[in-house]
Amino acid sequence: MAELLSGTLDLLVLRVLNSGPLHGFGIGERIHVLSREALDVEEGSLYPALYRMEAKGWIESEWGQSERGRKAKLYSLTRDGRSQLETERENWNRAALAIRDILDNA
Amino acid sequence: MAELLSGTLDLLVLRVLNSGPLHGFGIGERIHVLSREALDVEEGSLYPALYRMEAKGWIESEWGQSERGRKAKLYSLTRDGRSQLETERENWNRAALAIRDILDNA
DNA sequence: AACAATTACCTCGACAATCTAGGCTTCGCG
DNA sequence: CGCGAAGCCTAGATTGTCGAGGTAATTGTT
Numbered sequence: 001m002a003e004l005l006s007g008t009l010d011l012l013v014l015r016v017l018n019s020g021p022l023h024g025f026g027i028g029e030r031i032h033v034l035s036r037e038a039l040d041v042e043e044g045s046l047y048p049a050l051y052r053m054e055a056k057g058w059i060e061s062e063w064g065q066s067e068r069g070r071k072a073k074l075y076s077l078t079r080d081g082r083s084q085l086e087t088e089r090e091n092w093n094r095a096a097l098a099i100r101d102i103l104d105n106a
Numbered sequence: 107m108a109e110l111l112s113g114t115l116d117l118l119v120l121r122v123l124n125s126g127p128l129h130g131f132g133i134g135e136r137i138h139v140l141s142r143e144a145l146d147v148e149e150g151s152l153y154p155a156l157y158r159m160e161a162k163g164w165i166e167s168e169w170g171q172s173e174r175g176r177k178a179k180l181y182s183l184t185r186d187g188r189s190q191l192e193t194e195r196e197n198w199n200r201a202a203l204a205i206r207d208i209l210d211n212a
Numbered sequence: 213a214a215c216a217a218t219t220a221c222c223t224c225g226a227c228a229a230t231c232t233a234g235g236c237t238t239c240g241c242g
Numbered sequence: 243c244g245c246g247a248a249g250c251c252t253a254g255a256t257t258g259t260c261g262a263g264g265t266a267a268t269t270g271t272t
Contacts (some may be wrong), residue, residue: 038201044251068248070247095144112229154223
């Protein structure tokens with residue numbers, strides 16, 4: 001439930017990782033909580049997204065431990081990832097504003 | 107050029123038609139102009155979207171004339187379409203707010 | 213009259229992102 | 243010991259969008 005806006009997942013993941021390294025499961029939790037339960041990232045979407053982003057060089061991973069002491073793959077932003085975050089943030093702002101315009105003024 | 111947020115096309119079309127009947131080509135133009143060139147709906151996306159929405163009973167069509175006097179298929183909102191517009195508008199507002207939360211507070 | 217550009221609609225195939233629905237291992241706790 | 247939660251993974255189906263084509267009618271231009 002609680003559908004996710006298509007195409008915004010990368011942006012959200014980048015933004016979360018910009019606050020510090022985190023593992024996949026934790027990223028999903030974080031998005032869920034920060035959105036006050038409004039967004040729910042399915043694992044079947046999240047993990048493939050992480051691989052795509054790693055393949056593009058926006059994030060990198062290493063095995064470590066979660067905050068609960070479990071084995072976990074920790075992702076962190078690369079320099080390219082930080083730059084990509086800014087690009088996608090601007091794209092989002094522009095698109096969201098445009099949609100706002102239409103909803104209000106059409 | 108000028109990518110469209112995936113999944114928002116229906117909302118935009120419904121919103122434009124809420125201001126009065128219009129033909130497909132005109133809907134695309136209207137979205138383009140109202141968004142101040144920020145959004146560009148490709149015809150390959152628009153027409154299939156119109157058929158989907160008509161099949162779902164949100165809009166209906168009849169052949170008539172465009173404002174330029176050309177033959178055109180005029181679409182208008184149905185009662186279900188108006189209700190769907192409100193639903194999607196709320197979904198959008200909720201999602202956009204949630205994403206704003208994450209971008210600002212993550 | 214001939215021609216190009218514009219308006220307007222249509223469709224097919226490719227592609228990308230998401231979801232469903234499974235399955236796996238490890239660990240903590242009662 | 244057993245169970246549930248934490249955490250990762252993947253295959254398949256679905257869906258939405260786009261690119262690139264095409265057609266027909268009309269308007270404007272030469």
